[in-house]
Amino acid sequence: MRARYDVIFRDIRDSIEGGAYPYQAFLPSEAELTAAFSCSHNTLRRALGLLRDQGYVQPVHGKGVRVIWREPERTTFTVGGIESFREADERAHLNATTEVVRLEQIRATSQIAFDTGFEEGSELTAIERVRRVGGEALIFDRNLFRTSSIPGITEEVARASIYDYAEKSLGVSIAMSKRAITVERATKRDREVLDLGDIDYLAVITSQTFDAQGILVECTQSRHRPDHFCFRDTAVRQKV
Amino acid sequence: MRARYDVIFRDIRDSIEGGAYPYQAFLPSEAELTAAFSCSHNTLRRALGLLRDQGYVQPVHGKGVRVIWREPERTTFTVGGIESFREADERAHLNATTEVVRLEQIRATSQIAFDTGFEEGSELTAIERVRRVGGEALIFDRNLFRTSSIPGITEEVARASIYDYAEKSLGVSIAMSKRAITVERATKRDREVLDLGDIDYLAVITSQTFDAQGILVECTQSRHRPDHFCFRDTAVRQKV
DNA sequence: GCCGATTTGTCCGTATGTATC
DNA sequence: CGATACATACGGACAAATCGG
Numbered sequence: 145m146r147a148r149y150d151v152i153f154r155d156i157r158d159s160i161e162g163g164a165y166p167y168q169a170f171l172p173s174e175a176e177l178t179a180a181f182s183c184s185h186n187t188l189r190r191a192l193g194l195l196r197d198q199g200y201v202q203p204v205h206g207k208g209v210r211v212i213w214r215e216p217e218r219t220t221f222t223v224g225g226i227e228s229f230r231e232a233d234e235r236a237h238l239n240a241t242t243e244v245v246r247l248e249q250i251r252a253t254s255q256i257a258f259d260t261g262f263e264e265g266s267e268l269t270a271i272e273r274v275r276r277v278g279g280e281a282l283i284f285d286r287n288l289f290r291t292s293s294i295p296g297i298t299e300e301v302a303r304a305s306i307y308d309y310a311e312k313s314l315g316v317s318i319a320m321s322k323r324a325i326t327v328e329r330a331t332k333r334d335r336e337v338l339d340l341g342d343i344d345y346l347a348v349i350t351s352q353t354f355d356a357q358g359i360l361v362e363c364t365q366s367r368h369r370p371d372h373f374c375f376r377d378t379a380v381r382q383k384v
Numbered sequence: 385m386r387a388r389y390d391v392i393f394r395d396i397r398d399s400i401e402g403g404a405y406p407y408q409a410f411l412p413s414e415a416e417l418t419a420a421f422s423c424s425h426n427t428l429r430r431a432l433g434l435l436r437d438q439g440y441v442q443p444v445h446g447k448g449v450r451v452i453w454r455e456p457e458r459t460t461f462t463v464g465g466i467e468s469f470r471e472a473d474e475r476a477h478l479n480a481t482t483e484v485v486r487l488e489q490i491r492a493t494s495q496i497a498f499d500t501g502f503e504e505g506s507e508l509t510a511i512e513r514v515r516r517v518g519g520e521a522l523i524f525d526r527n528l529f530r531t532s533s534i535p536g537i538t539e540e541v542a543r544a545s546i547y548d549y550a551e552k553s554l555g556v557s558i559a560m561s562k563r564a565i566t567v568e569r570a571t572k573r574d575r576e577v578l579d580l581g582d583i584d585y586l587a588v589i590t591s592q593t594f595d596a597q598g599i600l601v602e603c604t605q606s607r608h609r610p611d612h613f614c615f616r617d618t619a620v621r622q623k624v
Numbered sequence: 625g626c627c628g629a630t631t632t633g634t635c636c637g638t639a640t641g642t643a644t645c
Numbered sequence: 646c647g648a649t650a651c652a653t654a655c656g657g658a659c660a661a662a663t664c665g666g
Contacts, residue, residue, distance in 0.1 A: 147633080147634065147635095148634075148635070149634080149635085173649080173650060173651085174650070174651065175649090175650080183635080183636085184635060184636045184637070185636085185637080185638090186426075186634095186635070186636070186637085187634080187635060187636080189651090189652085190634090190635095192651095196560075197437075199560065199562055202560055202594060203650095203651065203652090204643090204644085204650095204651080205642070205643050205644075205650080205651050205652070206642075206643035206644035206645080206649080206650055206651060207643080207644060207645085207649095207650070207651080208644095208649095208650070208651080209650095209651080212560070212594055214501075261454070320436075320439070320442060320452075320618065320619065321618070321619045322439050322616070322617070322618050322619075323616070323617045323618070323619065324614055324615065324616050324617070325565055325587075325614070325615040325616075325617070326587075326610070326613060326614050326615075327567055327585065327586075327587045327610030327611075327613055328610070343585075344584075344585075345567060345583075345584075345585035345610060346567075347565075347566075347567045347587075354442055354452055356442075356444065356445075357442075357444055357447075357450070358408070358441075358442035358444060358450035358452050370566070370567030370568070370585060371567075373566060373567055374564055374565070374566050375564065375565040375566075375615075376562070376563070376564050376565075377562070377563045377564070377565070377617065378560070378561070378562050378563075379560070379561045379562075379563065387652080387653065387654090388653075388654070389653080389654085413630080413631060413632085414631070414632065415630090415631080423654080423655085424654060424655045424656065425655085425656075425657090426653095426654070426655070426656085427653080427654060427655075429632090429633085430653090430654095432632095443631095443632065443633090444631095444632080444662090444663085445631080445632050445633065445661070445662045445663080446630080446631055446632060446633095446661070446662030446663035446664080447630095447631070447632080447662080447663055447664085448630095448631070448632080448663095449631095449632080626666105627665105627666090628664105628665095628666090629663100629664090629665090629666105630662105630663080630664080630665105631661100631662085631663080631664100632660100632661085632662075632663095633659100633660075633661070633662095634658100634659085634660075634661095635657105635658085635659085635660100636656105636657085636658080636659105637655105637656095637657095638654100638655085638656095639653100639654085639655080640652100640653080640654080640655100641651105641652075641653070641654095642650100642651085642652075642653100643649105643650085643651080643652095644648100644649080644650080644651100645647105645648085645649080645650105
């Protein structure tokens with residue numbers, strides 16, 4: 145069962161993406177929309193809030209709700225939201241492959257604990273994967289999973305999608321993720337596994353993922369060749 | 385006048401950052417918090433929603449609201465949210481300076497219109513600024529403002545804060561911003577204005593900013609030397 | 625395994641404030 | 646000034662998840 149505000153949000157979002165409300169047009173007023181969806185003022189406003197937060201509309205006090213969404217280009221590998229590599233692959237039709245270059249059980253050293261936020265001594269599953277798009281090795285993913293949260297990762301699972309495995313087989317729901325994007329010099333290891341040529345800098349996404357309980361279950365470094373990297377984002381300015 | 389939910393959000397956020405609720409602890413229950421703030425269930429929930437969206441807490445259905453915030457390191461220039469350079473400077477005590485290297489009125493060519501989303505022929509104010517931190521030229525900002533939205537930008541305004549000028553003098557409120565982060569090779573121009581040494585890649589934030597009317601008022605490229613760049617972000621996974 | 629207490633999640637109806645035209 | 650439309654806030658109701666007895 146999906147929440148009512150979520151259904152309404154998706155409905156309006158799909159209308160916008162489908163061209164029913166073009167760029168810079170106004171949506172029907174809240175009163176009309178509540179009537180159309182036969183829901184309360186509050187529920188509709190929550191749906192509009194999602195549309196605003198995700199960059200689809202801009203409500204203008206006293207005037208109406210303006211559509212500011214336009215069809216994006218799809219020329220590069222785009223990250224945004226919490227999306228697994230496999231999901232991004234399917235959405236953008238990248239036709240990518242994954243090679244697992246490391247898979248072992250380790251214990252968190254004090255250095256790892258400091259770097260990642262895992263408790264020292266906790267059992268972790270370390271994975272390294274290389275993502276190839278169009279035959280070129282573009283992305284080097286290094287994951288650390290809390291083994292007690294996501295046990296039984298095999299090479300086959302790692303080659304497919306660990307998120308899928310966690311959600312479908314284990315019932316662990318990934319809830320939220322904190323990320324930092326930096327640019328780092330390529331290491332010797334990066335050169336070994338990626339096709340870098342004379343490129344010596346990488347775009348690096350470092351993320352911590354929490355489950356629905358608020359427990360840290362994963363730390364990842366995703367190292368991207370810069371010419372195929374693009375991170376998109378929408379931000380709403382807080383009143384200061 | 386600031387909204388009640390916003391006051392409550394800031395109060396709890398400051399408590400968390402101040403250490404009143406440590407990492408992995410639970411906040412008091414909604415019932416207790418509504419009593420403490422003497423507000424309604426709904427208003428408190430809106431404040432909790434902000435805390436969740438900004439990565440401070442993780443509400444767990446049937447259990448409580450868990451704190452997942454920890455003190456971040458402050459070693460690099462961090463972006464996140466819509467924050468002007470001056471604001472970031474003050475918050476992180478960077479002691480930065482700004483040099484205006486270009487300021488002129490232009491008209492949008494078809495190329496500019498295609499790149500930015502401004503209408504062809506519209507009057508724009510072009511600005512280029514170099515940001516120095518600790519004596520080193522680290523950031524190269526290139527802005528295009530819609531002149532009719534933000535008229536009368538002087539070199540003095542550009543050296544201080546254009547956001548301040550727009551909001552305080554003109555009453556234009558910046559509302560929403562779309563950003564993309566990419567990594568690009570340094571151009572000859574980058575080498576002229578920045579202290580790059582042997583660095584030949586830059587972190588680039590390309591953004592479009594809309595006012596409260598939903599009108600595109602600014603396009604910016606902010607080009608950062610990678611060793612002082614960090615972009616932070618919190619994402620909540622959508623139910624699929 | 626079941627029940628009840630606690631806690632968060634969703635939704636509604638209404639009232640009032642404020643910006644725009 | 647009034648009409649329209651978005652913004653905030655309240656209080657109540659019920660659903661769903663968790664936990665302990």
